[in-house]
Amino acid sequence: MRYARLALQTTRGDLMATSATVITTQLPTYRALLQEWENKRAAAKGFSVPLAELEPLTKNASKDVIVAFRTRPPLPNEAAEKFRANPDAEKASTEPVEFCAGVTVASAEPGVFVAHVPGMKWNGPTLAHKTYEADLAFGPDVTNEEVFQRTVVVNDLLSLSLSGGVACILAYGQTGTGKTFTMESIEHRVARDLFNTARTVGKRFIQAHGTDNTTSPELETGDIFEFRVTFLELLGKHASDLLAVTDKVDEQGNPIRTEVAVREDAVGNVRPGLISTAVRTSEELEALINRALSHRRTTATLRNAKSSRSHALLTITIKNTLLPYAEEGQLILLDLAGSERYEDSKDHDKQRMDEARENNKSLMNLKECVRAKARMAAEQGFVHIPWRTNKLTMLLKPIFDIESRQPSKAMIIAHVSPHIQDTIHSTNTLSYAAPFLTIPPKPRESLPYDASDPRTWDHDQTIEWLTDSFTQEAKKSQVAEWTAKARAAELAGHTLDPLPDDRDAPVDIGVDILKICPPGSTAKNLGMLYTPQFVEACLVARTDTDGDKPTQDEFKRRALDVIGNLVYLILIAKTRKRMEIMNNRKKIAAAKTLLGPVWDETMDKAAKAARAGDGNRIAAFAFARDGLLAQYRAIKAEQEAKEKAKTAEEEDA
Template sequence: MASSAALTTTHLPRLRTLLQDWEQKQLALKGQQRNGSEDLNDSADDLQITLGDNGSKLSKDVIVAFRTRPPLKNEAADKFKGNPDQDAESGEGGAETVKELGIEFCAGISVPNSKAGVFIAHVPGMKWSGPTLAHKSYDSDLAFGPDVSNEEVYQRTVIAQDLLPLVLSGGIGCILAYGQTSSGKTFTMEGLEHRIARDLFDTAKSTGKRLLSSEKIGDADGSDVFKVSVTFLELLGKYATDLVEPGTKVDSQSNPVRKEVPIREDKVGDVKPGLVSTSINNSAELEDLITNSLAHRRMSATNRNATSSRSHALLTIRVKNTLLPYAEEGQLILVDLAGSERYEDSKAHDKVRMDESKENNKSLMNLKECVQAKAKTAQEDGFVHIPWRSNKLTMLLKPIFDIESRQPSKTVIIAHVSPHIQDTVHSTNTLSYASSFKIAPPKLRGPAPYDANDPRTWDHEHTVSWLTDQFKTKVLAADTKDAERRNSVLETLDDNAPVELPVDIGILCPPGATGMYFGKMYTIEFVERCLNAVPKPAEGIPKVDSEALKNMAQEIIGALFYLVITAKTKSRKELMNSRKKLNVEQSYGEGARRFVPGTNRTYEVEVYDHADIYDARRYYGGEWDKTVNNAIQKSKDEGGWIVEAKGNAIKGLMERWRAQKAEKETMQTKAG
């Protein structure tokens, strides 16, 4: 059985002896081989996997790294206490022995091979014969021992994985720091954030210069090609605030009080909280913003850390390429996650701290579910549900979980563990959690196939064609109404006859603009663009009625929004329909039946389509759960079979829904 921190401290002398014996055996096995931790020059090729018969390589899109820090001076003696109730008969390190020797550091983590990404956790336990020490190995892509600097972590994660070039090319990069409170997450993330601030603009300048050179545009230095904007959000439980805005008031714990920021998904599926987006022009400005924002972050004292970060902090750097103004923005998301806590660490918390710990652990578990679900998408062709809407943290990380996104992405997860043997039990949980993030490379995905009813698939030519048809239809409809009002006959026009459009489509939709570009616009923004695209009237042609054009523009952009929303719903249903239905005969044999206990009756299993059940549940809302739960409770009270009761309740709801659906379709057919 695993040992508590206090009991581990009590048995330190014995555990240290067991650890030394293990280390001697490892040295004997290795012989004269060089310690793997000395070889720290990983290359990007180490994190590539060969795919297909042609031997092509595809870089992994999730990189897992382990890191442990060095112990601080007097940390072991200050944070860990012996167990005064230790059985003195054990003869191994009672309380008096610990008191005499003092509580000194004992390593709970070994890094035998950082090149191979291996951590070994030394887990103390207890048997009838006394203390034991188990040695569990955990694999990752990268391993950072206690002597590794932040600069080396930066070089082997951000630089070696090409995160900055990825973001500058319109991709999405993400770094997550996870681990127990006081394990060094914030130290790592602040180091990475300031180094990214140091190098981002130099990299952008050199990249911009190459782009300008390739397009034969003068001798510009490339510093104006990319526009950088930054937001910094704090998520405390379910409460999100803007770290860029300083709070004008403080609470009872001297933490700033700031206005809550809503986190919602917009019409095209983007999750963009209402944060202050700050334009950044150079490294110094970005470093100042990071430093000032982190000073506003909420911290509280806990049993393990006097300045524990009680919240998730998300720094998002967005990069816009001015040479490709209609392309997707590149994003670099840096997340310092709140520390995970076990009961032993949080049992002394007050109600507020306890609720914070619960919410933090809940969001971390949901993050794990999303990553594991994403791993399945690399292995399955059908529908895979990624529950990123279940928590605000994963909503904010939607760009790396959206299976419909065509933007390339790469995520680096750095799992931090305490170096102390007293924390090894928690460290094993952290390493197990992070190890599950190692997933196969994603399948190669090209651009989405063109669909006339899905603006997300339109290129520039398709968008121009759709806008032209829309304005042409609106003009002809307006001419028809005007003729009817004057009681005159409108001359029948050939479909191919030219129509004078109220806007210049070339100005409204310049090269590079796509359906999704307009889909992300606000209505008033589209109307304004239409008014600015009105051509100068030729001689003898009246000016365009601005009010009529405004109404026309609102109708057109409304039609585009409808297509986007309908396409999203349709694609989701098609994915759900692609799931394999349960075939009862294959599972239970032909004529499958379930006998109802105590009777001679049988209950036949009936299977419904997933999409049908999804639509029916949305239609009924709370009535669905209420009906099913009442049927289950009634079955319990009467001693019946719960499976049959639940199945009959669902069957009744589905039959009623199908009847109502059929009636509605009949009425629509008659009306048509």
């Protein structure tokens, strides 16, 4: 049986391997069918805003997951070199192999790709046209600079990472479709723009900070950030450091490096032991990127003479030196290994086959995580993100961990080949990436007030909490100051008068709360701010700038504690809500099993009644479900009572 399965797999592989040859043989027919479709279709839609007029989107307008498609132009003589017709095939064409498009951009924004899928029926070749949607679609004439502007710049990913958030850009697709070309161009443009953007953000923060910058050249220029860079290569299950120096090479000439462990530590962080290099200028970052990329492992495949056989993960960690206790921002640039079908890798040796298998497995795990993250924005309930299932997704924990306090955003750029002979691969890539697309969440009804859940507070309740929080912080400072004086007095042989225990006495909190939370704003809005943004708002709203107490650093610490407590309350409320949802799901599953057909019949009746009466279907479902759960609890209570009675009888006997 085992050998029969292997033979069947080999046969299937041979059939798929010949598909490109069959398509090439029938190119004149497919080209005619494509031209017929082109003549009937509507004109392609371009981008909504010209490149020269682009501006960053507001935080609320941008989504957590953005999806883009890209196809490259065909290379000179590429079709003739890669796709040769079999001269012995029946009805083989004698025409030279020329390019025939496998994908068409129907709309640039929103992005729509149409894949032209060749087929064969009894009466001859056929051409199906499958549509896939994304946020953006880049055709073969779009430059790398425009891709960078419409992905990284418009979505403000650099500012997000500089503000303590996590920004991630991923390139995915079949080997040979231009992923590395796109990602390297983005990496170099990040190196070009990151430090200028950092100085702009830094100057704005210093202005709100009110620091005298005449004594510090760094503050004068806005250089308040520290940048550290790591570059990891994940080959199959094995991770290594691309910045590590080694003299050992394998048979293909690729460097052999010591494997780096990828695991979660005791406090939940995933931090491989990589070389972390400090960079201060665009030139230093550019040189580091070039050095690391030169070490990346490549191998020839049927589709690409220098195919990237590994995932390359560039991570730039950013620390705000004026907010030493705030979360460090991260900018993650991930060039994924090329996805492969059997016919791309069947001639590889066992090691290459194992690597391809592990790469494809990690890509499937990544798909599940990205889809789950995309669903989180559109669903009220709990969505599980299985980021622990693979080393690749573990490395992306800052993006996928639902308990993370850091805001995050992911940009997925899916690459496809322009050739019709690769359309089967292209449809796989587009089918992989298209489900990541989600619409922005619809406005939901206000939740009932819950003192422990900031998401339910209105403006007045938020003002009350902020006032109380800053008051408590001011009183803690008073106690700390008195304690320090008392110790100094004790050392000098004196006794300090006790601190008056007047808890109701007014305290100057030193900040205008209404400037932090103007009318119309709530705790939910404040919770969406990046930590530096909240601190900046507090510095602008400070009212005691003429005095020397508290110091600037002490005031920033107060603001950090307040926003930290607010985010913690929101996180706890979300966790509690998730636990309630999970518990309800378990109860519903148990009730369905116990009640059997009764559950389905009752829910069907509720749905029919709601449709007949033009009622609220969700409310009808909830009412029916609550009734069924009450029946379930009654049956369970009766069963438990019988079990107790039976146990008591056995003990008495």
